[in-house]
Amino acid sequence: MNAVAVNVEEKLFQNRYRVDAGRPHIQIKDPxxxxxxxxxxxxTYVCPASCYKAxxxxxxxxxxxGCLECGxxxxxxxxxxNVNWEYPRGGHGILFKFG
Amino acid sequence: xxxxSQFDAIVVGAGPSGNACAYTLAKAGLKVLQIExxxxxxxxxxxxxxxxxxxxxxxxPDFRDDAPLERHIIEQRVWxxxxxxxxxxxxxxxxxxxxxYNRYTIIRAQFDKWFSSKVREAGALLICETTVNHLIMxxxxxxxxxxxxxxxxxxxxxxxxxxxVNSTLARKAGFHGEIKDSNVAxxxxxxxxxxxxxxxxxxxxxxxxxxxxxxxxxxxxxxMGTGFLYTNKESLTIGIGCMLGDFKGSVNxxxxxxxxxxxxxxxxxxxxxxxxxxxxxxxxxIPEGGFxxxxxxxxxxxxIVGDSGGFVNAVHREGSNLAMTTGRLAAxxxxxxxxxxxxxxxxxxxxxxxxxxxxxxxxxxxxxRDMPEVFHKNNQFFTTYPELVSKAAHKMxxxxxxxxxxxxxxxxxxxxxxxxxxxxxxDAVKLWRAFR
Ligand SMILES: Cc1cc2nc3c(=O)[nH]c(=O)nc-3n(C[C@H](O)[C@H](O)[C@H](O)COP(=O)(O)OP(=O)(O)OC[C@H]3O[C@@H](n4cnc5c(N)ncnc54)[C@H](O)[C@@H]3O)c2cc1C
Ligand code: SF4
Numbered sequence: 001m002n003a004v005a006v007n008v009e010e011k012l013f014q015n016r017y018r019v020d021a022g023r024p025h026i027q028i029k030d031p032x033x034x035x036x037x038x039x040x041x042x043x044t045y046v047c048p049a050s051c052y053k054a055x056x057x058x059x060x061x062x063x064x065x066g067c068l069e070c071g072x073x074x075x076x077x078x079x080x081x082n083v084n085w086e087y088p089r090g091g092h093g094i095l096f097k098f099g
Numbered sequence: 100x101x102x103x104s105q106f107d108a109i110v111v112g113a114g115p116s117g118n119a120c121a122y123t124l125a126k127a128g129l130k131v132l133q134i135e136x137x138x139x140x141x142x143x144x145x146x147x148x149x150x151x152x153x154x155x156x157x158x159x160p161d162f163r164d165d166a167p168l169e170r171h172i173i174e175q176r177v178w179x180x181x182x183x184x185x186x187x188x189x190x191x192x193x194x195x196x197x198x199x200y201n202r203y204t205i206i207r208a209q210f211d212k213w214f215s216s217k218v219r220e221a222g223a224l225l226i227c228e229t230t231v232n233h234l235i236m237x238x239x240x241x242x243x244x245x246x247x248x249x250x251x252x253x254x255x256x257x258x259x260x261x262x263x264v265n266s267t268l269a270r271k272a273g274f275h276g277e278i279k280d281s282n283v284a285x286x287x288x289x290x291x292x293x294x295x296x297x298x299x300x301x302x303x304x305x306x307x308x309x310x311x312x313x314x315x316x317x318x319x320x321x322x323m324g325t326g327f328l329y330t331n332k333e334s335l336t337i338g339i340g341c342m343l344g345d346f347k348g349s350v351n352x353x354x355x356x357x358x359x360x361x362x363x364x365x366x367x368x369x370x371x372x373x374x375x376x377x378x379x380x381x382x383x384x385i386p387e388g389g390f391x392x393x394x395x396x397x398x399x400x401x402x403i404v405g406d407s408g409g410f411v412n413a414v415h416r417e418g419s420n421l422a423m424t425t426g427r428l429a430a431x432x433x434x435x436x437x438x439x440x441x442x443x444x445x446x447x448x449x450x451x452x453x454x455x456x457x458x459x460x461x462x463x464x465x466x467x468r469d470m471p472e473v474f475h476k477n478n479q480f481f482t483t484y485p486e487l488v489s490k491a492a493h494k495m496x497x498x499x500x501x502x503x504x505x506x507x508x509x510x511x512x513x514x515x516x517x518x519x520x521x522x523x524x525x526d527a528v529k530l531w532r533a534f535r
Contacts, residue, residue, distance in 0.1 A: 004357055004360050004361050004364070006354070006356045006357055006360045008356055011289070011356065011377070011380035012380060014377055014378055014379055014380060015379055015380060015381075018138070040347070042346070042347040042352075045346075045352045045353070045354045046285070046343070046346045046347060046354070046355070048285065048287045048354075048355045048356060048382035049382065050354070050356075068380075068381060068382040068383075069143065070285060070382045070383055070384050071264065071265040071384050072285050072343055072346075072382075072384065074265075074277075075277065075278055075279075075280050075283060075343060075384075076280055076343060076344075076346075076347045078277070078279075078280060085267075086232075086267070087136055087230050087265075087267065088136075088230070089230060089247050090136045090227070090228040090229040090230040090246070090247055090248070091136070091137070091138050091227070091228030091229075093143075094142075094143070095137070095138050095142045095143075096141070096142055096143065096144065096145065096207070096208050096379065096381060097208055097378070097379055098206050098207070098208050098209075098290045098334075098378065098379050098381075099141055099142075099143075099144045099145045099146060099148075099206065099207035099208040099211075099379075099381060
């Protein structure tokens, strides 16, 4: 597959969000597991909002602001179940205008 | 500890399944509370989106009078895409152009809002911006829900989970386990706005007429999945979805947005969407495990409807109609139990499953029960075959002095080189069996 560069931030910029500041609805349970045990790190490329980033030192960081609330990251992390996944508080998160 | 029930029924979620359910219950005079986490019904929901009239007609016969419908479908295209070409069928019939129309494109955020207004007119109480965190149990019996609000515990005789594919509530309550990544598709889509007359010209359609393009082939990078392009009134919807497990295991570490971007740039697609102004990017899961992945959908004081129960016919891209039908059947079960003065016990709510089995919902899911398996085990349907089909067409349509018979022979041998004859025949048989 030939390389296609995609700017996800640009896509997410079109979306409407009400971010619940300081209360991320998804959390990595144990960052050590991502850094030491998980080789695949599928969250870093499967997440459609690119919320998970693989850092140079092998760790994975998560910023949920652009989250589309699909649930993929929770399900794909089946080997380690290392994702605490909840819906945002009522009224917060992505607000689709069209869906 | 049993608290007095404040409602006859609580419906969690205001998507098509929850709305169909709450509407039917309220219409019958039951005291219904519906809880939705979004700012308004539809603000969390994503669909292609094709609305199949029949399921809605059974609930609101005159929905066409004021439902926000985009275009009725008069033409269905199925395209097999190679890297830079497509081979496809177009089926257009004037029969589709006579009311009452069978299928429409819709915009979910608008449609759900409309459906919800009907639910409230019917007398249900709707609370938005409220996430249900847990079910409240009294022993084995579900007796209410705990919401993320102060004093957020509410009680009812029965709780209906219409909370969509992630079904956090059913999992937390232990009704079923986590969804398998091989049973769910991840879809991403964009909405592209453009003037109405351009849409009409490009798709060769009249004022309210619409076209659907379903796509398979090289576009999914060898993964099991499909692309779609639908015409709305003043916008196009373009999207692509593949099995989540396939994304996870993909050699190229393919991202969903990369697939979408490649699809948008495909030489067969780019001219159709050119100039479209992207106004939203969305993602959502689709439960595509089919018949064998349906969990237990009723118990003491609870029922599961719609995507939460995995009621999607992936082969025919039907979901919202199954959602509405399961919502209605669950409601009818509650109404009958109430009328007979029966408790909302597992034994009584079992009628819901009996009715499901009798309906098109389970009959269709049963018919295609082996389909996911066939595709999973045979990824050549998404890799080798599209390429072969496209090459074959290319060969046949290129006029170059080679006689057609020789070309046919070459095409056939190219199929055989890529896959043994028994493999080819085997695939055909498997596919036929699964469709039968
Ligand atoms: C890209 C895509 C294309 C599709 N195309 C088609 C198509 O063309 N035709 C078709 O018929 N189907 C299609 N489907 C399938 C269809 O969208 C679903 O089957 C349908 O939406 C299911 O309806 P539902 O009511 O069960 O769930 P949803 O529509 O997901 O609704 C669930 C609702 O529950 C709410 N909720 C969830 N949890 C909670 C909680 N804890 N507390 C409060 N509220 C909660 C959500 O906010 C949401 O409003 C498509 C799906 C996708 C993703
Ligand atoms: S729920 Fe979906 S969009 Fe949100 S972080 Fe997980 S994978 Fe990304």
